[in-house]
Amino acid sequence: xxxxxxxxxxxxxxxKERETLETAEQLSSVDGPFGFKANLDYLLQEGVLATHAAIxxxxxxxxxxxxxxxxxxxxxxxxxxxxxxxxxxxxxxxVYALADDxxxxxxxxxxxxxxxVLGLTVLTHFSEE
Numbered sequence: 001x002x003x004x005x006x007x008x009x010x011x012x013x014x015x016k017e018r019e020t021l022e023t024a025e026q027l028s029s030v031d032g033p034f035g036f037k038a039n040l041d042y043l044l045q046e047g048v049l050a051t052h053a054a055i056x057x058x059x060x061x062x063x064x065x066x067x068x069x070x071x072x073x074x075x076x077x078x079x080x081x082x083x084x085x086x087x088x089x090x091x092x093x094x095v096y097a098l099a100d101d102x103x104x105x106x107x108x109x110x111x112x113x114x115x116x117v118l119g120l121t122v123l124t125h126f127s128e129e
Contacts, residue, residue: 070123
């Protein structure tokens with residue numbers, strides 16, 4: 001599968017799971033290199049490790065999965081979360097790029113896996129002010 005250049009945000013999963021997954025299922029048959037993005041609130045609500053949990057519900061569409069966690073926490077916590085997501089086969093996850101010295105240890109958790117760690121620099125809702 002080609003690397004995705006676009007992730008479709010499944011931002012309503014936490015409130016309208018059935019409808020959002022139905023839309024994702026319809027979109028999954030569309031040709032092209034894209035994946036699906038699931039937010040932190042949904043991943044926590046549904047549980048990440050349980051069988052048929054949040055990750056599995058999105059992975060069933062055979063598209064890359066981006067866990068949008070926006071992590072900026074202690075190295076141990078970030079490393080633990082990354083290890084868990086790597087084990088579940090998440091394709092992409094993100095951390096705040098400004099987490100500086102916390103990142104190297106956390107990112108090591110993804111080394112040797114297929115999981116890519118993306119650096120988040122600025123949130124889209126920030127304005128010039």
